[in-house]
Amino acid sequence: MAAVDPFDSALQPGSKLTRTHPSSSDLLRRLNPKHTSEHLNALIQLAPDLTEDLLSSVDQPLAVRRCRQTGRDYLLCDYNRDGDSYRSPWSNEFDPPLQDAAPSAGEEQSNPAGLPSEKVRRMEIKANEAFDIYRELYYEGGVSSVYFWNLDDGFAGVVLLKKVAAPGTSGEGTWDSIHVFEAIDRARFTQYNLTSTVILSLATDGSSLGEMDLSGNMTRQIEIELPAESDEQQIANIGKLVEDMELKMRNLLQEVYFGKAKDVVGDLRSVGSLSETAREREAQRDIIGSMRR
């Protein structure tokens, strides 16, 4: 973000970014969420000066890479990216290795892709272990990754979880969780600001059903102050916040995907006959009316 955008000078500077960005996010909220990555690339092509802004603010399905040092899978996002390289949470190494390790030294706090300080990296290791257990208990598979970085007045991080359900008789699906948080030191508490996005894609088909695709993403935010006197307590706080948020969001997704969407279909077309339904309603009214008398 602090870096000079090479495209900036080619176009109008300054105000354009703030003026056009609401339109691009409104557009991404409307176009088919199954193809957000394609729409994002199209937007970048249309407005190159929004590239960094869009890449850092739009959540896309997470890519998986295998760590060369440990053989374990990890997830890629803008927060463990430096140029074309991604940092593995298991080895702390970038892949491909960074050409020039020096440039961001001394200003790592303004560069989310930079390495966390030693103390924050120690917490990051513990958080990765904790969320690996969380992943096993809730997802029974999948991949998790946690990345931390330093802030002037605390630290920040992202907790990522991904699971793919292979195509089967009951459909196929992909779940991506992206939890971005700040943990800011206050006098007696730590203030946590958490923004969580779940990208959920489901699809099924068959000769009698045809194609059915139910895809999308939902975002929720929470701010809370909690005591945190040790690194362990920090991780426990973040763990609880993410666990509660995911439970809430899972219920919300269930309601929207299988309740709301189905209700709207029922509003468009009625399986039963509308005149019969109206007659039944009238009969009910009559019964209630006669009981009142």
Add this chain to the structure above:
Amino acid sequence: MASLATIESFVEGAPPGELADVINDIKTLTINEPSLVSELGPAFEKYNEEQFATVKLPGSSQQVVISSHNSLGDGRYFDVESSSSFAFDHATQKASEVQSHVLDGAQADLVNSTLKSLSTYVQEHYPKASYGVYPTENDTKIAIIIVANKYSPNNYWNGRWRSLYIFDPSSGSLEGSIKVDVHYYEDGNVRLLTNKPITSSVSSGTGAGISKEIATSEKKYQEELNRGFTSLSEGAFKSLRRQLPVTRQKIEWDRVASYRVGQDIGGGSSRR
């Protein structure tokens, strides 16, 4: 040129009832190249004809359908029920210049009888829908269209059901598709998109027979779609993330480090 193709794809992807919003976003994004938006005419036409846009004719309260099957060319369309033709502005979705248009030709009688029985069916199963029947493919077949929209932008959702059938009187075959498109966008973006091809036949070849077959296919499909929701909810969705761990208890985060010892607490296989 590449930019035009990009914004054309945005138009094509506009959810039900949100074309104007998408166009506003495009206008802001291409503010440096205002000429781009003026080149979207063909994209609007394609969108309106594929999505079966509906329009009120001046002086009428009924919505009529826009499609390639009732196009007269030069931006004019016809409606059988009101025996009129009209000019349609694809950018503003407004109709004007209504003229009399009386249908004749080989399929005229079948078109009229199908329209009559279809009207009864549509009223029985769609709270609010538009429909049309038109001769097509050089007056050798008839096209039947039903489109139902429900827009609730204040509650952040919009939906569309559209059906298209082509009946071939020479073979009695009825082929088409039903497409449902639902968009929910409060604090997110969720989309249901379905496509169900229909292959059927109507031996009687009458308007009543065609409408009866459509009614049967659509009822069957809607029931199947409702089962699809249940199947995805109980199947893929459940297999992605549990509501609670097998233990039915939330994680004790203060003790989470000790979970590592009893690694298999969740019963799953670990990657390590």
